[in-house]
Amino acid sequence: MDAIIVLLVGAQRASLQALAKSLDSQTGLTSAGVLTNTAEIATSIRKHHATVLLIEGGLLANDPACTPVVDAITADPEVRVIIMGGSQDVATWALCEGACGFVPDDAHLEDVVSAIRDSVGDGVALMPAMQLVLLKRFQEVGPGWTRGGQAASGLLTGREMEIVRLIADGGTNSSVAIRCGISESTVKNHLANIFRKLGACSRSQMVAEAFRHGLLDRGE
Numbered sequence: 001m002d003a004i005i006v007l008l009v010g011a012q013r014a015s016l017q018a019l020a021k022s023l024d025s026q027t028g029l030t031s032a033g034v035l036t037n038t039a040e041i042a043t044s045i046r047k048h049h050a051t052v053l054l055i056e057g058g059l060l061a062n063d064p065a066c067t068p069v070v071d072a073i074t075a076d077p078e079v080r081v082i083i084m085g086g087s088q089d090v091a092t093w094a095l096c097e098g099a100c101g102f103v104p105d106d107a108h109l110e111d112v113v114s115a116i117r118d119s120v121g122d123g124v125a126l127m128p129a130m131q132l133v134l135l136k137r138f139q140e141v142g143p144g145w146t147r148g149g150q151a152a153s154g155l156l157t158g159r160e161m162e163i164v165r166l167i168a169d170g171g172t173n174s175s176v177a178i179r180c181g182i183s184e185s186t187v188k189n190h191l192a193n194i195f196r197k198l199g200a201c202s203r204s205q206m207v208a209e210a211f212r213h214g215l216l217d218r219g220e
Contacts, residue, residue, distance in 0.1 A: 003029065004028055005050045006023055006051075006052045006054060007032040007045065008020055008034045008035065008054045009035045009036075009038060009068060010054075010055065010056030011058065016056075019112070020034055028117075032044070038067070045079055051120070052082065052120070053080070053082070054084050055081060057085040057090045058086055060086060061087070066096075066097040069081050077201065080119040081098065082116065083099055083101070084103050084107070095202075095205060098202050099202070100202050101118070102126060124203050163187065163190050164207065166180075167206065198213065
C-alpha cells in the first residue's frame with residue numbers, strides 16, 4: 001500500500017512541526033510538511049501529492065465558507081480533509097463543505113493517526129459520539145449559517161434513502177453492501193447518484209445535506 005502523505009495546515013508552526021515529526025514515525029504515514037499560507041494549499045497538494053490534509057480549526061473560526069477546505073477539494077477531489085480542534089460550529093461548517101473528519105483539541109496522537117487512516121478512501125474520520133454531536137448541532141443551528149448545498153435535484157429513491165440512513169449510522173461501503181444484499185460497486189454507484197442529487201462531495205456532507213433537506217431527523 002502506498003504511504004499516506006499528510007500535509008499540515010495552520011498558524012501554530014512549532015506544534016504542527018512536532019506533530020509532523022510524530023506522524024513520520026508511524027508506519028505507512030509520511031509528512032509533507034507544514035503550510036502556514038493557506039493561499040498555497042492547492043499548489044502544495046499538487047507538489048507533494050498529498051492525500052490527507054490536517055487543517056487547524058482556528059483557521060476557520062471566522063470563515064463559515066471554509067475557504068481552505070474548499071480550495072483543497074477543488075485542487076484534488078480525492079484529497080481527504082480533517083479538521084483539528086476548534087468549535088463544534090467550525091467542525092460542522094467544514095463537514096458541510098466537504099471535510100471528512102474532525103479531531104478535538106485534546107485528541108492524542110493515536111486519535112489523530114486513527115483519523116488519518118480512517119479517512120482514506122471513502123472513510124469518515126469521526127468518532128461515533130462526535131458524529132451524533134455534530135449532526136445534532138447542524139439541526140440546532142439550521143441551514144442559515146452555512147452555504148449549504150444546492151437544492152436536491154430530485155427525491156431519493158427508497159434504496160438511496162436506505163443507504164443514507166446506514167451511512168448516517170456509521171456504515172461503511174462493505175457493511176452497507178452486506179446489509180442491502182448488493183455489491184460494493186453498486187453501493188458506490190448509489191452514492192454517486194445521491195451525491196449528485198444532494199450537491200454533496202463527501203459522505204459526511206451527504207449526511208449533513210440529508211438532514212438539511214429534512215430527509216433524516218434525530219430519530220433516524
